[in-house]
Amino acid sequence: QVQLVQSGGEVKKPGASVKVSCKTSGYTFTTYGISWVRQAPGQGLEWVGWISPYGKTHYAQKVQHRVTMTTDTSTSTVYLELRNLGSDDTALYYCATDDWNTFEYWGQGTLVTVSS
Amino acid sequence: QSALTQPPSASGSPGQSVTISCTGTSSDVGAYNYVSWYQQHPGKAPKLVIYQVNKRPSGVPDRFSGSKSGNTAFLTVSRLQADDEADYSCSSYGGSDMYIVFGGGTRLTVL
Numbered sequence: 287q288v289q290l291v292q293s294g295g296e297v298k299k300p301g302a303s304v305k306v307s308c309k310t311s312g313y314t315f316t317t318y319g320i321s322w323v324r325q326a327p328g329q330g331l332e333w334v335g336w337i338s339p340y341g342k343t344h345y346a347q348k349v350q351h352r353v354t355m356t357t358d359t360s361t362s363t364v365y366l367e368l369r370n371l372g373s374d375d376t377a378l379y380y381c382a383t384d385d386w387n388t389f390e391y392w393g394q395g396t397l398v399t400v401s402s
Numbered sequence: 403q404s405a406l407t408q409p410p411s412a413s414g415s416p417g418q419s420v421t422i423s424c425t426g427t428s429s430d431v432g433a434y435n436y437v438s439w440y441q442q443h444p445g446k447a448p449k450l451v452i453y454q455v456n457k458r459p460s461g462v463p464d465r466f467s468g469s470k471s472g473n474t475a476f477l478t479v480s481r482l483q484a485d486d487e488a489d490y491s492c493s494s495y496g497g498s499d500m501y502i503v504f505g506g507g508t509r510l511t512v513l
Binding site for chain 1: 436438440447448449450453454459491493495498499500501502503504505506507
C-alpha cells in the first residue's frame with residue numbers, strides 16, 4: 287500500500303531554516319509528483335509547492351524565495367527546506383502524492399514550530 | 403484569507419443531506435475541472451473524497467458527490483452519518499501561476 291512517512295517535529299528560532307523529509311513507499315516513485323501542504327493551528331490548508339519525481343519544481347508565490355524542494359530517487363524520499371522562518375511558518379506540514387492536482391495519499395504531518 | 407470561499411459551518415441530522423459550497427473565480431474553479439474535496443477529522447491528515455469535480459476515489463461511499471456550476475463547486479453528503487462530522491476543504495487548480503488554491507474549510511456537524 288502507498289505510504290508517506292514524514293520526519294519528526296521541529297522547533298526552530300525565527301530566522302532559522304528547517305528541512306522536512308517525506309519517505310515514500312508502495313508505488314513506483316516516478317508515478318507521482320509530491321506536493322507540500324501546510325496547515326497553521328486552527329487554520330485551513332495552504333499549498334506550499336510541488337516537485338516532480340525528476341526534480342522539476344513549482345512553488346507558491348508566498349514562499350518561493352525561501353523554499354527548496356528536492357528528491358532522492360535512490361531512497362524515494364522528498365525533502366522540503368524552508369529558510370528564514372517566521373512565526374507565521376508555524377504549521378503542520380504535510381506531503382501528499384500529486385496526480386493531476388489531486389492529493390490522494392498523505393503523510394502523517396510534521397509540526398514545525400517557530401518560537402524565540 | 404483563502405483563495406476559495408467556503409461557509410465556515412454546515413449541519414444536518416442523521417439521514418439527511420447537506421451541501422457545502424466552494425466559490426472561486428473564472429481563473430480557478432470556473433476554468434478547470436480539477437476541483438477536489440478533502441475530509442479531515444481532528445488530529446488526522448486530510449482524506450480525498452472527491453476529485454475532478456465529481457469522481458470518487460476507491461473506497462469512498464457513494465453518499466459523497468460533487469458538482470460544479472460556473473465558479474462554484476459543491477459537495478453533497480447524503481444520508482448523513484455520525485462519522486461524517488469533520489472539516490471539509492475544497493481545492494482547485496488555479497493555472498500555472500497559482501497552481502493549487504484551497505478553501506478555508508467547512509466544519510460539518512451531524513446533529
